[in-house]
Amino acid sequence: MTATAVVTGLGVAAPNGLGIEDYWRATLDGESGIRRITRFDPAGYPCRFAGEITGFDPAAHIPGRLMPQTDHMTRLALAATGWALGDAGADPAAMDEFGMSVVTANAYGGFEFGHRELEKLWSRGGKHVSAYQSFAWFYAVNTGQISIRHGMRGPSGVLVSEQAGGLDATGQARRHIRKGMPLVVTGGVDGALSPWGWVAYLSGGQLSSGDDPARAYLPFDTAAAGWVPGEGGAILIVEEAAAARARGAAQVYGEVAGYSSGIDPAPDTGRPPALPRVIRQALDDAGLRAADIGVVFADAVGLPALDRAEAEAITEVFGAGAVPVTAPKTMVGRLASGGSALDIATACLALRDQVIPPTVHVTDPAGPAADLDLVRAARQAPLDSALVLARGTGGFTSALVVRRAA
Structure with missing residues (x-):
């Protein structure tokens, strides 16, 4: 009989809300997180709006030792993972380390971290570049940092398929469940809101250059003229249904039924x-x-x-x-x-x-x-x-x- 993969925990870091309940309330109320960029001055660029996360204090969510070695999007991913595990009522320390996997998706890697280190390289020389640049920029860094922090040593990986990545990672998580893995951390958290990342976005020629954040991103509308980038995403805890019941999962949101x-x-x-x-x-x-x-x-x-x-x-x-x-x-x-x-x-x-x-x-x-x-x-x-x-x-x-x- 094929194992059933169910979602038991959610962790959300979104431009209009941190945590599932704040995000869900804002979403149902139609509250937008698209605004003029504050991370850097966008005045000199043709596109100036983004879905930017505000009010996030990484020091409140991750250990100080991780701060020098992580990009902003990895800090968001680590925080979202903690929220998701808490929502699922899952304690990794009480579980088999080889019975937990991590499969995330990522498109940009640690763009902001890389931007800072390249600035150091160009302005001060190679000796001033952080040794953490060797992995902090990498697409698989969220998977790596999550698995290390929570002692998850089952088969893990990363999917790189841009906007489709979150679905592809969850599909891969279901494969792991069907092969006998009890729990998989999956989903995706992404973002590249730095000048270097912004130039990369602009190079595609698809961004909206509207002057009103409420009219900048209008899919399916006669006024549609491009999209607006954002940062954040969601981490999901996917478990084998019987294993989730056996450990007393806090809830089951639904089954990953088709992909x-x-x-x-x-x-x-x-x-x-x-x-x-x-x-x-x-x-x-x-x-x-x-x-x-x-x-x-x-x-x-x-x-x-x-x-x-x-x-x-x-x-x-x-x-x-x-x-x-x-x-x-x-x-x-x-x-x-x-x-x-x-x-x-x-x-x-x-x-x-x-x-x-x-x-x-x-x-x-x-x-x-x-x-x-x-x-x-x-x-x-x-x-x-x-x-x-x-x-x-x-x-x-x-x-x-x-x-x-x-």
Whole structure:
């Protein structure tokens, strides 16, 4: 019999809330964390808004010895992991160290840490560069630091597929559960809000340059003109259902019931995008029909062509207006690998409370998006299953189904 992977704990670090309850309250109230960047002066750049986390004191959450060797996003990941373990009621010290794995996703690594060390290299010389630069910048650093801090020595890894990464890491976590691992820490926390990271964002030519934070990121809207970056994400505790029951898990948010991933074909091939196929495969993997899905958490890029393709894919699989669609990331921006992990956490909370969070700021759905039942105010609804979609730069395409706990 195939083991069942369930989510028992959540830790959220988002631009509109730290911790699941603050984040969830802000999200249901439509409170946006997108604002003018304060981490550095953005005046000289064409894009000046981001989903920036404020009010986070890392010293209150991680040991002082880790401060010199960690980037801002790793500190957020460590804090979110502590919150998730606490939410799950799981004490790693009381568990088998080889019975716990860590699989996270990351797209940028420790960009801010690397920026500081490069400044030292250029201005003061190599002797002033921190030895911690050797790993603090690396994509796998969150996995490494989490596993070391909590003594988790089971098979671990990192997924690098940009916005799709949070789904891919959770899919990999389910594989570990099915192979006999009792507990896996998964999800993603990401961010690169430094001048060096900002130049990298700008090089893609896809960022919004709007002057109003409430109109800068408008997926599916006739005024859509790019996306807004953000930082943060979510860490999830995924356990084998029987093991979670045996240790007396505090709660079960839901089951990781279905997952699929694919790659979009090159633009000049004339082949269709991967998203409709990936959605159907995730539904098949979960043993569900389209009609069983209560809400779709959209990828919602904010670029007209990609928004159109996503709206067409959802309508192709579900029918016009047949399923509620939401994009709460309009309140936080696109968080790279942290974005889809945060969407999974949000889906779990939606299933828990039987409410669909809103897509804010969108007022005039464009083209095929007009055929979507786009949820623009929090909506009570009977929810048994949620579908989360994500597409990353380079064609990464993933879908994941979360089913409500019985």
